[in-house]
Amino acid sequence: MEFSPPLQSSRLIARYKRFLADVVTPQGDTLTLHCANTGAMTGCATPGDTVWYSTSASTTRKYPHSWEITETKQGHFICVNTLRANQLVREALLAQCLPELSGYSGLRSEVKYGDERSRIDFLLQAEARPECYIEVKSVTLLQEGRGWFPDAVTERGQKHLRELSKIAEGGNRAVLLFAVLHSGIEDVSPARHIDARYAELLVQAQQSGVELLAYQAQLSSTGMRLNKSVRVELS
Incomplete structure (x- = not known):
């Protein structure tokens, strides 16, 4: 971008x-x-x-x-412009820049799904492959040398984790993708000290088969792009 x-x-x-x-x-x-x-x-x-x-x-x-x-x-x-996270992910998906999410021929946005009337950020599709549901979360909170999500209690985020877990349990791919939009963040963890319930649901989601990915963006006054995989630490 x-x-x-x-x-x-x-x-x-x-x-x-x-x-x-x-x-x-x-x-x-x-x-x-x-x-x-x-x-x-x-x-x-x-x-x-x-x-x-x-x-x-x-x-x-x-x-x-x-x-x-x-x-x-x-x-x-x-x-800090939260609209950029989905734009960056969409750009990276179309360019096949995220190895874990490459090889799909179809890309749809804001698709309705789930029992709680959610909309998935991106739905990847390809012949002879399970559909891949991707929820994007922007990470900008840096404390004690680590990136944290969320930075406030998020009932909406909790709902997304429940929905993604059901998708994974049903046989399709479910991915939570953290878009790290802070140049100082090298890994991401659930912010238990901010939203303990979200942290619990994140662990449960991974146990249900939800894939956790995090990519850091290179940022400057002329442009930005997702270009670096970073760790997601649940412990």
């Missing part, structure tokens, strides 16, 4: 009302950015950090600028 034009830099003043953030440009102008992230953004929104933002050509948007990447004082790059 390339940013065209490249992202522009600014300094974070504050994030507020969840969807908005004020920044100051190198020229001294103050801008209000749209923030497409409803999560806690722990460690991703510290005042004074560098914010890289894109600008929409749309004339109807109230806030034409979008917060894409945080560059922390420690030098880490973090993609």
